[in-house]
Amino acid sequence: xxxxxxxxxxxxxxxxxxxxxxxxxxxxxxxxxxxxxxxxxxxxxxxxxxxxxxxxxxxxxxxxxxxxxxxxxxxxxxxxxxxxxxxxxxxxxxxxxxxxxxxxxxxxxxxxxxxxxxxxxxxxxxxxxxxxxxxxxxxxxxxxxxxxxxxxxxxxxxxxxxxxxxxxxxxxxxxxxxxxxxxxxxxxxxxxxxxxxxxxxxxx
Numbered sequence: 001x002x003x004x005x006x007x008x009x010x011x012x013x014x015x016x017x018x019x020x021x022x023x024x025x026x027x028x029x030x031x032x033x034x035x036x037x038x039x040x041x042x043x044x045x046x047x048x049x050x051x052x053x054x055x056x057x058x059x060x061x062x063x064x065x066x067x068x069x070x071x072x073x074x075x076x077x078x079x080x081x082x083x084x085x086x087x088x089x090x091x092x093x094x095x096x097x098x099x100x101x102x103x104x105x106x107x108x109x110x111x112x113x114x115x116x117x118x119x120x121x122x123x124x125x126x127x128x129x130x131x132x133x134x135x136x137x138x139x140x141x142x143x144x145x146x147x148x149x150x151x152x153x154x155x156x157x158x159x160x161x162x163x164x165x166x167x168x169x170x171x172x173x174x175x176x177x178x179x180x181x182x183x184x185x186x187x188x189x190x191x192x193x194x195x196x197x198x199x200x201x202x203x204x
Contacts, residue, residue, distance in 0.1 A: 002114065006070055006094065007034050008046045008106040010062060015177055016047040016069030016090045017168035018115075018161040027083045030104040035084060037105075038073055046070040046094055046108065049178060066096040067182040070112070090168075093161070093181060115160030119186040128190040129162065135197040136166055163189040172196050 048064040075087035094110040
């Protein structure tokens, strides 16, 4: 793991998974300032889900999940009135340790969780992930996905965060997605996801 600081954008029920793209519309003054900060510090930004407790949502500085996705801004379209549309590419997962500051926007001190491919050699992971791929393809086919996408699912064997990526493209409960993202054990991630995709196939 590597320790660093990164600006954090809290959002309700939004997860930035590694290997995915997230479009955002930036309009609040403090987050316009965050964009300026990002342009001077490597274009990195984290997206942290806000904990959905009713009392927390009323807090001007709501509590967030402590494990979240981070990425880099790969596109920025400034608008005439100072707002911006941006595209964020998910690069990895980070764990919040503390805050460097909360104002005017959050800058967190985080540990970036490095991708570790050793689990690919684990027989149990291989068996579980093979079933995840099979069931995910069935789900995508039932939803009318293009054949090209189905075939490209096999490329996920070389993805640094394969279970997280599949979680990002399937439609299931947000809290379960957060649970998968938060697990640092790739086999546990896979066990969580295989149960979900099995349920989704039963519901077809």
